[in-house]
Amino acid sequence: MKKPTPVQHHCIPRILAGQDVLGLAQTGSGKTAAFALPILHRLAEDPYGVFALVVTPTRELAYQLAEQFRALGSCLNLRCAVVVGGMDMINQAQTLMRRPHVVIATPGRIKVLMDENPDIPAVFSKTKFLVLDEADRVLDVGFEEELRVVFQCLPKNRQTLLFSATMTSNLQTLLEHSANRAYFYEAYEGLKTVESLNQQYVFIPKNVKDVYLLHILSKMEDMGIRSAIIFVSTCRSCHLLSLLLEELDLEAAALHSFKSQSLRLSALHRFKSGQVPVLIATDVASRGLDIPTVDLVINYDIPRYPSDYVHRVGRTARAGRGGQAVSFVTEKDVDLIHQIEAVIEKQLEKFDCKENEVLADITKVYKAKRVATMKMVDDGFEEKAKARKEQKLKTLAEKGLLQKRSKKRRRGRAAD
Structure with missing residues (x-):
């Protein structure tokens, strides 16, 4: 990394200045470093845990983000925890109680841990940064309940950083509500692919x-x-x-x-x-x-x-x-x-x-x-697939999302 990419050049100073940031830029443009570097810079000045919570939509992305944080923060002896579904919840709760510097989580698992363990919310009481990576997906209708729980556990004076490759109606609404307080960086000209x-x-x-x-x-x-x-x-x-x-x-x-x-x-x-x-x-x-x-x-x-x-x-x-x-x-x-x-x-x-x-x-x-x-x-x-589909429909019904999901699909088809 010899010089910052445009999204890094514009967003890093704003984050260091204490502003909330919404950054929209193409895939492969360096968005991860645009939030990881200023978070690590602030952490070096006042190291404690949990300093930052990063919420991302998929498990694979969570592990990749952890790799990148560890590489960029290697000189800080960074303690980074990944909290995703499919792994042992007791071990994850114990890891969180040890207050790692950075927690990278998927919405469903972090919500369950916050809900079911009364000691976990206090772990995030001094968290300085909340990052929503791939924010368009994280703000999707299916994660409303999970995000509500997360927001309630975090301090009001935190910085919120949202990064995405695509603009959606949810992001647009959020931007309109916070336009006076948040810095909006947009290197986004619609859905584009790179020239190379x-x-x-x-x-x-x-x-x-x-x-x-x-x-x-x-x-x-x-x-x-x-x-x-x-x-x-x-x-x-x-x-x-x-x-x-x-x-x-x-x-x-x-x-x-x-x-x-x-x-x-x-x-x-x-x-x-x-x-x-x-x-x-x-x-x-x-x-x-x-x-x-x-x-x-x-x-x-x-x-x-x-x-x-x-x-x-x-x-x-x-x-x-x-x-x-x-x-x-x-x-x-x-x-x-x-x-x-x-x-x-x-x-x-x-x-x-x-x-x-x-x-x-x-x-x-x-x-x-x-x-x-x-x-x-x-x-x-095939049997596994059938059982999984039934479980998924049951979960969506319990969350009252079946109707919302069909409406969203119709909107998506209309938008495309």
């Missing part, structure tokens, strides 16, 4: 997606690609695709929300450390993850909303580096692609490949797909 990203498409029938995928992955070395992320729309597709690539002797890690937290961390570690060159993931990996070796993003399934496309392809071509994104487009996806092109104000280029060369492997891929499908039946994935 080469965006392409392949127009294909749905039943040969896997054949084209194998072809592209087998050419990674020739294309000079170190590692690739394949985005799919469902946990089921993610699991099936991982079994298929395994059957085709291609090394890949899979990341989706049906996995336990330890398996999710293990998959991400194997990919980030270069043990496997391919990560298959749902949109749980589309936000914030910064892995410099990712040269290619494949949209195996086209996302429903243009904003999700922008976040997915933002996993490559970060911090001025080049990158490539290839989207598999079927007949049903044409309207979605046109919406994406209209929003990013760019036309995707055709990905060049020889069809006869690609389809030479069709029999091998179809055989492997049949075996992978049988393996998925044997490992009980």
Whole structure:
């Protein structure tokens, strides 16, 4: 890091001056350091815990933020704790009672700990900073109750820092309410992708997606690609695709929300450390993850909303580096692609490949797909998926969010 990026240049002095800040900037623009560095600077002057609480929407992002805080604060002997779902709550409560300098949490787990342990709220009674990272997602309707509990446990005189790559109606409302007090930095011109990203498409029938995928992955070395992320729309597709690539002797890690937290961390570690060159993931990996070796993003399934496309392809071509994104487009996806092109104000280029060369492997891929499908039946994935869906609907109903969720989806479709 030789000189600050624009978001760092504008936001760091304001944070050090004690202002609340809302920072909007593209993915890969250095937003994390824009809040981490001033927090660590203030912590060095008056070290105590808990000095800062950072709330982020996904577990993977929480662990990545912790890595970045530890790296930037290594000279301070920084004590940083990650509090997310899927891990032992008793251990997490004990960790919080030891008052680490920085706590990085997902909304659901920190809310449960604050609610169920009467000693935990006092831990945050002197917290100086509250950060909402990926603020558009954290302020989503599903986290209202969680944030209310968090806000009640924090002192009124804290600084609040919100950082996001996309502007939403919730953020706009917040900005209007706090315009006189908060500093607003905007390097945001709508949903944009960076110039160094080469965006392409392949127009294909749905039943040969896997054949084209194998072809592209087998050419990674020739294309000079170190590692690739394949985005799919469902946990089921993610699991099936991982079994298929395994059957085709291609090394890949899979990341989706049906996995336990330890398996999710293990998959991400194997990919980030270069043990496997391919990560298959749902949109749980589309936000914030910064892995410099990712040269290619494949949209195996086209996302429903243009904003999700922008976040997915933002996993490559970060911090001025080049990158490539290839989207598999079927007949049903044409309207979605046109919406994406209209929003990013760019036309995707055709990905060049020889069809006869690609389809030479069709029999091998179809055989492997049949075996992978049988393996998925044997490992009980469908039963797990059904039970999980029932539990999710029950939780949403208990929180009174089923109706809000359907309204939000309709608004999202209208906005896009």
